[in-house]
């Protein structure tokens with residue numbers, strides 16, 4: 001796998017002005033992004049989020065999942081800290097792609113849960129990979145992460161691939177009636193370490209764009 005850095009620019013957001021670094025995955029032709037804030041080099045572990053693309057949640061305000069809420073919360077926390085990184089990986093639908101995710105949602109509309117729907121379509125529950133994070137982090141001179149995730153399998157996968165995750169920080173936000181069952185399945189079947197009582201409600205999330 002070859003990840004090639006292409007270009008960097010400023011990215012002003014409602015929370016902070018990040019630096020956006022664009023990478024090309026030569027094997028798949030996909031492009032991936034890292035947003036950084038502050039000086040992320042040096043020995044001090046960097047507050048980080050490894051976020052997998054969810055067009056519906058991240059861009060279209062979907063309440064079926066918690067992705068969009070987590071994306072906003074991660075950027076906000078990084079801005080509050082003044083230093084951090086968000087890797088935005090283009091592996092939509094836990095790696096099955098957008099159109100298959102819509103197929104999976106269709107099955108979920110008929111009663112399947114998120115894992116069963118993937119399996120009925122012939123996919124594993126989670127087809128993502130994280131090995132591309134290593135060259136992206138190397139390029140940014142980031143040596144260790146305090147990772148915002150509820151997913152211990154993500155921590156394990158990153159660690160196996162050579163990313164130094166020194167701490168896991170929960171990111172439980174965006175609970176609403178449309179994603180309650182989904183979040184329960186993630187905790188029950190996918191091993192996410194979270195209880196619904198810890199979640200902030202979607203209605204508490206300030207999605208006002210102040211930029």
Ligand SMILES: Nc1nc2c(ncn2[C@@H]2O[C@H](COP(=O)(O)OP(=O)(O)OP(=O)(O)O)[C@@H](O)[C@H]2O)c(=O)[nH]1
Pocket residue numbers: 051052053054055065066067070091092093094095096101104105114118148149150151154186192
């Ligand atoms: N196949 C499929 N993918 C989904 C579904 N809902 C969300 N996704 C995708 O799941 C990915 C996000 O993964 P999650 O399982 O929500 O969370 P995570 O990244 O494992 O863990 P956190 O770090 O705690 O957010 C994104 O790529 C979404 O597009 C679904 O019902 N089916």
Ligand SMILES: [Zn+2]
Pocket residue numbers: 054056057058065066067068
């Ligand atoms: Zn989502």
